[in-house]
Each structure stands twice: as C-alpha cells, then as structure tokens.
Amino acid sequence: MKVKLLTTISFFTYQLSISQTEKLLKGKVLSQHTPLHKVEVINKTAHTSTRTNELGEFSILVKVQDSLIFFYKDSFFSRLKISQENINQNNLIVNKVLKPEELKEVVITKVEFDKVKVDADAVADVLISKNAKDLSWNTGVSDNTIREALRVSFPLKGKPKKKTELDDDRFKKLITAYCPPDFFLKDLKLKPEEKELFIDFCDSDLKSKTLLENPNVLAIMDFLYSKNEEFKKLK
Numbered sequence: 001m002k003v004k005l006l007t008t009i010s011f012f013t014y015q016l017s018i019s020q021t022e023k024l025l026k027g028k029v030l031s032q033h034t035p036l037h038k039v040e041v042i043n044k045t046a047h048t049s050t051r052t053n054e055l056g057e058f059s060i061l062v063k064v065q066d067s068l069i070f071f072y073k074d075s076f077f078s079r080l081k082i083s084q085e086n087i088n089q090n091n092l093i094v095n096k097v098l099k100p101e102e103l104k105e106v107v108i109t110k111v112e113f114d115k116v117k118v119d120a121d122a123v124a125d126v127l128i129s130k131n132a133k134d135l136s137w138n139t140g141v142s143d144n145t146i147r148e149a150l151r152v153s154f155p156l157k158g159k160p161k162k163k164t165e166l167d168d169d170r171f172k173k174l175i176t177a178y179c180p181p182d183f184f185l186k187d188l189k190l191k192p193e194e195k196e197l198f199i200d201f202c203d204s205d206l207k208s209k210t211l212l213e214n215p216n217v218l219a220i221m222d223f224l225y226s227k228n229e230e231f232k233k234l235k
Contacts, residue, residue: 022046022061025082027092029056029070036096042069042218044079049218062087071217074098076180079187170212171203178220188228201234202227 029039035056042049045066052058062068062082071077075096086092184190190198202208205227211220 022063023087023090024059025062025087025092026057026059026090027094028052029058029072029094029096031075031096031098036072038072039096040069040071040217042071043067044069044218044221047218069217069221070094070096071178072096072098076183077178077217078180171208172199174212174215175199175202175220175224178215178217179224188224190228194231198228198231201231 027041029036029041029052035052035054037052037054037056039052039056039058040049041051041058041060043060043062043066046061046063048061050058050060060068064082064084064087066082068080068082069077070080075098078094078096080086080092080094184195184198185192188198202224205223207223211223
C-alpha cells in the first residue's frame, strides 16, 4: 500500500514539475487563411515577446497558465491562456479578425470672407425712419420711451467671443485602437456605465501622455490593469 502511495505521489510530482517547465511553443497566425507577417506575440506572464515571419509562424517559450497576447496593427489584440493541451499539440493556430478599413481624414480648408462693415448710425436712421411712419409716434401721447433710442443703444462693436479649446481625446483614440470592444467589461470587469469614467480617470494620469509618445501594447496593458486596481479602491 505504501509503495502504491509513493508511486502516485511521485507521478503527480513529476507531472507538476513538467507543467512548470517552460516549453517551446510553435504556432501560426492567420486572417481568413492568409498568414500575417510581423504579428507581435507577447508572453505577458514571462515578459518575453517575438514576431511572426512571412509565413505567419512563430515560436516562444511558455508554460501552463501563461498569458499570450497577439497584437497586429490592423486588428485588436487577442489574448490566450496556455493549457497543457496547447503545449502537447505544439501547433497553435490563431485567427485574427482585421479591423474595418477606415476612411482617410478629410482636411477642411478654412475659407475666410471679407467682413461686412455695418454703419451703426445708418442702420439706426433706417429703423427710426421706419418707425416715424407709425402714427403712434405722432399722437402726442407719451409712452415714457426715448425717441431715437435705437441710435443710443445700438452696439457699435461686439465683444469678441472666447474660443473654446477642443478636448484632447488622443488617449481615448489610442486605447480604442489597441483594445477590443469587450476588453473593459470582460478583462477589467467594469460595468458598462463605468467605462467612460475609467478612461477619464486614466487620462488624468501623466503617464498616459508618455504612452501617447511611445505606444506599446504591453506597456498599455500594464498601465490599464494597474489603474483598474486604483479605480476599484475609489468605489
């Protein structure tokens, strides 16, 4: 009985040691059966990365429960948790869905027209002349109004309007380009109504401006996950 027990313990210990050992995993990234070149394959757990070749093939060291991120410029990133079955098969096939092609930005040229100059006195004269034809002006009954008040109250020059600065939405565009639509709900476990508030919370951090200068999918993921922990503590 003791021999069987020791054998069983040894077997499970051996299986556990195998599962914790890194293995070289090979795979291929496709989009509608077409190989994708230069897809960034990131082992988020081990903080290592590689890229696919012209045939869409890649190889990377992994172990069970490692999290792989597949990032391609024309698609959202996708994530896969490695299982023992993936390692045993050693032939991982990843299918990426490309983003719909966006229209190029339309450049609107500002056209300035000559301002029409208005003579305040001339306008007042026209209005006074028009009102002079009204019989109520010649009835002799005072209505406590000042005649030709139009000339007095007519504004000669309007105050310049303040220009409203456009909101800086570069950070929002950045994470929209890098993150899939369901990332905030499924991965960060946010409620739908919390998404915009969380993005504003991240945007207020000065580190978000650094990400705008040097966008990197791994750095963006680490930033969003760390800010999510801070965001939860504020609730």
